Amino acid sequence: MKSLSIVLIVYISIAFLIFSSCSDDPTAPGTTSYNWQISNPDELGLNSSMLNTAVSQASEQGFINSLIVIRNGKIAIEKYFNGRNKESFQTVRSVSKSFLSALVGIAIDNGILQSDQKMIDSFPEYKSSVTDTNINNIALNHLITMRSGIKGDEEFYFTFTQSSNWIKTIIQSKLEFQPGTKALYATAGTHLVSGMLTKASGISTKLFAQRYLFNKIGINVNDWVRDPQGVYFGGNDMFFTTRNMAVIGLLYLNNGNLNGKQILPAEWVGNSLQYSGGSNIVWGRLSEGGYGYMWWLGKVSGKNVFFALGHGGQYVLCVPDYDLIAAVTSDPYVDWTTADYHERIVLQIIADFIIPSVVN
Numbered sequence: 634m635k636s637l638s639i640v641l642i643v644y645i646s647i648a649f650l651i652f653s654s655c656s657d658d659p660t661a662p663g664t665t666s667y668n669w670q671i672s673n674p675d676e677l678g679l680n681s682s683m684l685n686t687a688v689s690q691a692s693e694q695g696f697i698n699s700l701i702v703i704r705n706g707k708i709a710i711e712k713y714f715n716g717r718n719k720e721s722f723q724t725v726r727s728v729s730k731s732f733l734s735a736l737v738g739i740a741i742d743n744g745i746l747q748s749d750q751k752m753i754d755s756f757p758e759y760k761s762s763v764t765d766t767n768i769n770n771i772a773l774n775h776l777i778t779m780r781s782g783i784k785g786d787e788e789f790y791f792t793f794t795q796s797s798n799w800i801k802t803i804i805q806s807k808l809e810f811q812p813g814t815k816a817l818y819a820t821a822g823t824h825l826v827s828g829m830l831t832k833a834s835g836i837s838t839k840l841f842a843q844r845y846l847f848n849k850i851g852i853n854v855n856d857w858v859r860d861p862q863g864v865y866f867g868g869n870d871m872f873f874t875t876r877n878m879a880v881i882g883l884l885y886l887n888n889g890n891l892n893g894k895q896i897l898p899a900e901w902v903g904n905s906l907q908y909s910g911g912s913n914i915v916w917g918r919l920s921e922g923g924y925g926y927m928w929w930l931g932k933v934s935g936k937n938v939f940f941a942l943g944h945g946g947q948y949v950l951c952v953p954d955y956d957l958i959a960a961v962t963s964d965p966y967v968d969w970t971t972a973d974y975h976e977r978i979v980l981q982i983i984a985d986f987i988i989p990s991v992v993n
Contacts, residue, residue: 667851667880672707678993679709687986688712696946696964696975698723699875702987703958706883713875717962722855722874724965726943730823730868731881732846734927736830736838737777738889738901739845745833748774752781753804755829762805767812773829775812776822777926778909782808783819787969793821799860800828816910816924820869823927824860827867838865849896850884852877868927879960881941882949885928886956906930906939917977918984933980934988946975950983955991959983 674681684702688710691697698717702709713721740746752771753760763769767782775781783789784806796802803821810817827838834841839857847854854877858870880891885906889897905926914922914931922931928939933950940950946963961979 666853666874666876667883669703669876670707671711672709674702674709674990677704677707677709678991679704680990680992683986683990684710687982687990690982690986691961691979694975694978696967697979698962698964699960701875701879701958701960702990703879703883703960704991705956706887711876719876720874722872722877723962724856724858724870724872724943725878725947725962726945726965727820727869728873728878728881728941728943728947728949729866729871730927731885731941731949732842732871733823733826733838733868734777734905735846735881735884735897736842737773737826737926738897738905740830740834740841742898742901743845746773746829748772750829752776752825752829755832756800756804759801759804762801764805765807767808768804768806771812771822771825773826776826779816779818779822779924780813780909781819781822782810782812782815782817783822783825784809785817785819786821789819789821793824794860797861799824800862800864818924820867823868824864824866828864830867831864837863838867846896849894850880850891852880875960875962878947878962879949879958882951882958882960885939886951886953886958901926918980934984936988942976944976945972946979948979948983950980952988952991955988957988957991959987 674684688700691700692714698715699713701711741748749772753769771781793799793802803825830838830841854871854873856872858866884891884896885902888899889895889902905928907925908923908930909925910923912921912923916922918933919931929942930939936952936954938950938952940948942948945965945967946961948959948961950959963975963979
């Protein structure tokens with residue numbers, strides 16, 4: 634996707650085989666799995682014929698690896714392609730950002746982070762590297778809403794990820810605009826969030842996630858890329874099964890509550906799903922598109938939706954009015970143009986067959 638302030642960002646969280654050293658065995662089992670209830674479309678008020686068409690369309694694409702449709706907290710359909718199964722995992726690309734958003738909410742609720750704290754204060758060792766004084770004005774809330782001014786992915790992604798020190802490279806870069814004045818999708822900014830959380834909590838972002846989120850919602854991250862200094866990639870390259878990936882949607886559909894336990898503050902969930910800027914983006918089947926706290930927002934098939942979206946067609950798309958989730962994984966190792974095309978195709982399948990499948 635393109636800049637938030639103009640059009641939807643074409644390329645979400647670009648990462649290619651440069652990170653293929655991470656395990657991506659599609660049949661290796663996960664050690665933890667949320668206990669999903671299984672039902673069928675008819676019992677959940679869904680049109681079976683339309684969902685079967687969605688499955689057929691997904692199968693024909695060749696690049697889609699999995700498709701799960703969930704309603705009222707129960708799995709209605711679950712299909713895998715290209716040799717995958719329910720234990721298969723892969724990088725979910727920028728779907729990771731919505732998991733990171735949840736971690737930020739937990740950290741703020743526990744007084745570990747503050748939304749208005751300055752980013753640079755977390756990295757005193759790099760203050761002397763600052764070349765653009767506007768860097769000093771970046772706050773946490775700018776980073777999670779893509780309003781930091783840090784250069785966008787097309788221009789800067791490979792610059793920082795191919796450097797020997799990702800965080801230092803980001804901090805010593807020139808900004809595109811003053812923090813808070815515009816929006817521009819920047820994975821570099823979300824990596825700083827991971828660094829801030831690591832510094833503030835005294836433990837790695839992965840350990841923080843396991844203690845405060847993953848263990849409580851019954852999921853496991855099978856792998857997760859780190860930078861050369863060992864900081865887990867903020868907002869990218871978490872490796873999940875599709876079932877585990879979908880749990881983040883269920884958690885947010887239920888205002889942070891899962892199985893009777895309040896995992897995330899309901900206020901954080903509500904704030905996360907509010908537009909942080911304009912809502913004028915049109916992209917494929919999405920209208921009124923915009924951004925919250927590392928969640929995409931908009932309308933699809935006339936319904937309000939919020940969704941996590943990863944490079945190449947990774948989706949956790951939620952329709953609150955229908956208590957509906959569509960979780961999809963696709964080939965994550967494609968170029969930018971192909972990724973955009975795949976993302977649009979997946980959204981089209983959701984818009985044409987999955988959302989309209991709701992009959993009551």
